[in-house]
Each structure stands twice: as C-alpha cells, then as structure tokens.
Amino acid sequence: MTEILATDGARVTLFHDAPSWDGKPTMAVGKFTCESAEAGRAVLAQAETAARDGGAARLLGPMDGNTWHSYRLVTESDGSPPFLMEPKSGPADLPAFTAAGFTPIARYFSARVELAGMDNPPPFDPEITVETWDGTDPEAHFGQVYDLSLAAFAGNAFYTPITREDFLGMYLPFVPMLRREFVLFARNGEGALVGFLFGIPNYGSGPSPDTVILKTYASTRHGAGQALASVFHDAARKAGFTHAIHALIHETNVSAQRSEQLGGRLFRRYALMGKVLDDDAR
Structure with a gap:
C-alpha cells in the first residue's frame, strides 16, 4: 500500500510495507521532491502523521519501498554530474529531511579510480x-x-x-x-x-x-x-x-577498504535517513 502526499512545492510517496528497522513496524518515504527545505519539511511532517496513524514506529527515507529500488540521498558531492543509475537529490532535500527530524542511519559513498597504472591484485584463491x-x-x-x-x-x-x-x-x-x-x-x-x-x-x-x-x-x-x-x-x-566508478559502497563494507587500496578517490557521499516515531525509544 502506498499514499501520495503533497503540499505546495513538495511531494512524497509513503510506502507502508518497508524493511523493518530495529524489528519495529516501519514505513518509508520515497519519490521525494521539494522546491524548498520548508516545503519538504512540511510534506515529511504530513507523511510522519500518516505513518503514526498507520501504526508505524519507524520511518525511513528516501526509499522507494525497499533497497531494490531507489534509496539514499546525496549528502556531499564534488559537483560532478550524476552517473548512470545514481540516486539524485535536489539542493533542498537534505535540509528538508534534517528539518523534519531525520538523521543518517546508514552512510555510503562512490569513488572514482584511474585504471592506468592501477595496482590490481590478482585472484588469490586458485579454486575460483x-x-x-x-x-x-x-x-x-x-x-x-x-x-x-x-x-x-x-x-x-x-x-x-x-x-x-x-x-x-x-x-x-x-x-x-x-x-x-x-x-x-x-x-x-x-x-x-x-x-x-x-x-x-x-x-x-x-x-x-x-x-x-x-x-x-x-x-x-x-x-x-x-x-x-x-x-x-x-x-x-x-x-x-580510463576510469572506473566504485558505486554506492556502504562505508563499513570490506569493499570500502578495497576501493581505497586501489586508489579510489571519493567524489560523492550518501545517507539513508531515519526517524524514530515511538516515544518509548527516545
């Protein structure tokens, strides 16, 4: 089940069936757009009210229902154009989520590596x-x-x-x-x-x-x-x-270390944001 919510200058879809966070009933806000941080904050507040009324104790976003579809917002960038299938964020998206009380709960990055002269280690398991x-x-x-x-x-x-x-x-x-x-x-x-x-x-x-x-x-x-x-x-x-992009790596994943070892230079950071809705967990 989904709900489309809108205010003047902002729009979001509330996904009722989202991945559980902390084992609690969880919903997600996705397909988010806003013209200003205040408009975005207002529509996220509207989504929060709907999520509470629907029994959710946690709210994730931006996430189009689950991690198989678009999720995460850009938190830091070198200004380079987005690459194919990369999550995109408007300039007001992060301020809107922050103003609505969301905080980062998972962080990711993309890095660019130069292929010429790369110290590319060979496979070490001969059975593979x-x-x-x-x-x-x-x-x-x-x-x-x-x-x-x-x-x-x-x-x-x-x-x-x-x-x-x-x-x-x-x-x-x-x-x-x-x-x-x-x-x-x-x-x-x-x-x-x-x-x-x-x-x-x-x-x-x-x-x-x-x-x-x-x-x-x-x-x-x-x-x-x-x-x-x-x-x-x-x-x-x-x-x-000439270059390869190591895309959308969770910062704690072993892939993060391997990217750095190969000379990967970080050019974008992302976050999945979350908000606790039940007062007992505050």
Missing part, C-alpha cells in the same frame, strides 16, 4: 574461476544470480527478498545496454556459482563514455569478490576505459 557471460539466455543466467543474491544479501541492513519474477523484471530491461566483458560469474572448483559482478559503461555522460561503473557485486565465498573485481578492472582497461 571467473567467467564472462557469453551473451546467451539472459533469463537463465540472471536466474542463477537471483538465487545467489538471496544468500549474499540476506545479512545486509534493510534487506528484503523479492520474487524471481520481480528480480528479472528489474534486470532484464538493462540487457541491451550490457557489455558481456562486464557481466562476470565466479565459480568454485565444482562449478557452483559463488559470486557475480555487473558493470556498465557510464552512459549517463553520453554514448561514448570513458568511465565504466562497477555497479553490483556479491559473493558467498571469501576471495570471490577480489577475483571478480580484478577481472573487471583488467577488462575495463583493455576495453579502452
């Missing part, structure tokens, strides 16, 4: 092999990724599972934009899938970008992530790209 998607039967390949994602992402904060049909509905439309050398699968000695990585050229900057985005990768075996990243960076350099 990385294969490139051959471009055939995307539904079957992405179906395998769905199965692995249930295990790889289950421990992430605010994770909620989705159906196979919904997952394929999200990813298959991007297939025409994908380059096979940036769709990678890691397998163990028995051939079982233990990790995956999706990269995509930054078409947000135009039809011939010089930057490729490491969009998503996950693994269920130690060493698979490094193997995937190593192959990805090497493939991007050989394909003529």
